[in-house]
Amino acid sequence: MSESVVSAVASPEERDAEATVRPKRLSEFIAQERVREQLEVLLHSALRRGSPPDHILFSGSPGLGKTTLAMIVAAELGGGLRMTSGPAIERSGDLAAILTSLAAGDVLFIDEIHRIAKPAEELLYSAMEDFRVDVIVGKGPGATAIPLDVEPFTLVGATTRAGLLTGPMRDRFGFVGHLEFYNGTELTALLHRSARILGVPVTGEGVEEIAGRSRGTPRIANRLLRRVRDYAELRADGVVTLDAARAALRVYDVDDLGLDRLDKAVLAALVETFGGGPVGLSTLAVAVGEQPETVAEVCEPFLVRAGLLARTPRGRVATPAAWQHLGRTPPNSAFPGQTGTQLPGQTAGNGMFSGGAAGAPDLFSSADEAE
Numbered sequence: 560m561s562e563s564v565v566s567a568v569a570s571p572e573e574r575d576a577e578a579t580v581r582p583k584r585l586s587e588f589i590a591q592e593r594v595r596e597q598l599e600v601l602l603h604s605a606l607r608r609g610s611p612p613d614h615i616l617f618s619g620s621p622g623l624g625k626t627t628l629a630m631i632v633a634a635e636l637g638g639g640l641r642m643t644s645g646p647a648i649e650r651s652g653d654l655a656a657i658l659t660s661l662a663a664g665d666v667l668f669i670d671e672i673h674r675i676a677k678p679a680e681e682l683l684y685s686a687m688e689d690f691r692v693d694v695i696v697g698k699g700p701g702a703t704a705i706p707l708d709v710e711p712f713t714l715v716g717a718t719t720r721a722g723l724l725t726g727p728m729r730d731r732f733g734f735v736g737h738l739e740f741y742n743g744t745e746l747t748a749l750l751h752r753s754a755r756i757l758g759v760p761v762t763g764e765g766v767e768e769i770a771g772r773s774r775g776t777p778r779i780a781n782r783l784l785r786r787v788r789d790y791a792e793l794r795a796d797g798v799v800t801l802d803a804a805r806a807a808l809r810v811y812d813v814d815d816l817g818l819d820r821l822d823k824a825v826l827a828a829l830v831e832t833f834g835g836g837p838v839g840l841s842t843l844a845v846a847v848g849e850q851p852e853t854v855a856e857v858c859e860p861f862l863v864r865a866g867l868l869a870r871t872p873r874g875r876v877a878t879p880a881a882w883q884h885l886g887r888t889p890p891n892s893a894f895p896g897q898t899g900t901q902l903p904g905q906t907a908g909n910g911m912f913s914g915g916a917a918g919a920p921d922l923f924s925s926a927d928e929a930e
């Protein structure tokens with residue numbers, strides 16, 4: 560897994576650091592207005608009725624706030640919170656033990672719920688629907704099912720891959736909230752809040768610079784803020800200014816669109832070595848000295864979303880914006896009808912991340928490469 564400063568995935572240590580700035584209530588949660596408002600109605604109407612709300616599923620890329628919202632659900636409901644993850648539940652007995660120890664009104668959070676083992680998933684169905692689990696004792700013909708009651712609880716599931724959830728699982732969630740990438744204004748507000756909590760002095764320009772390089776992701780924004788703070792404390796007067804942000808992010812090799820060393824190497828190979836493509840994934844990976852999976856799973860999602868790379872049936876292609884980002888002129892024949900004069904990320908800090916590959920050529924955005 561990438562250890563880049565712009566990775567959307569957090570280490571366990573980083574999750575501890577994140578706890579300080581994590582919003583505790585719905586009113587502190589920035590952006591995602593639609594999900595926030597729907598949740599508010601769901602939770603507060605359940606509170607008025609005095610019964611648990613429907614089970615809740617949050618989907619979206621890593622670092623957008625799924626765990627934070629699960630914690631907020633428990634806080635708003637005033638219940639206890641149990642946290643686990645799909646891969647951690649190896650046997651259905653593990654899950655039965657958790658379920659039967661819940662108190663009425665508790666929230667059970669299962670992260671990466673799409674990775675839960677099949678027998679545990681089936682156990683979850685009856686717990687979600689009837690607040691009951693059948694624990695199987697013994698094996699073979701002598702096995703007996705012992706029904707156990709589960710206190711009324713709310714399951715909050717989180718997934719980065721909603722498409723991998725089985726139909727029966729998805730159907731048991733009464734509320735599904737999809738989290739979008741954040742735009743520059745939203746990330747700026749989020750960074751001002753984090754800076755206030757951390758006691759870091761910032762200027763508006765400094766914060767906007769960090770927001771524009773954060774790939775639409777709160778986790779990355781908060782991490783870049785901590786890195787720029789370190790730099791400003793060591794090499795400047797401790798204030799996160801535009802100059803401090805630019806200098807610090809140069810040290811970390813994060814460019815003005817939020818691309819790191821490997822992202823840039825992929826684009827440079829595509830444009831300079833392969834004339835803009837199309838080129839196959841494995842050839843591209845060899846050219847940058849990485850595994851194909853790393854290029855496909857770590858670099859490409861953001862390059863595609865930023866409108867810099869397209870996956871086509873014939874291979875990977877650099878868009879005109881990629882050429883321009885590297886200071887090169889795209890060949891006219893590469894993308895008929897595209898002038899290559901507008902870089903999708905030039906408005907970074909505003910529209911770039913507001914829900915997909917703004918500026919990415921539609922022609923190529925959904926096509927996948929046949930390798």
Ligand SMILES: Nc1ncnc2c1ncn2[C@@H]1O[C@H](COP(=O)(O)OP(=O)(O)OP(=O)(O)O)[C@@H](O)[C@H]1O
Binds near residue numbers: 569577580620628
């Ligand atoms: N809307 C928001 N307002 C303020 N802070 C946020 C918001 N969304 C996320 N954050 C912050 O970003 C960090 C990452 O959020 P979180 O852990 O909830 O992401 P996640 O979607 O659960 O990621 P993963 O899929 O990796 O578990 C946390 O520090 C959290 O406080």
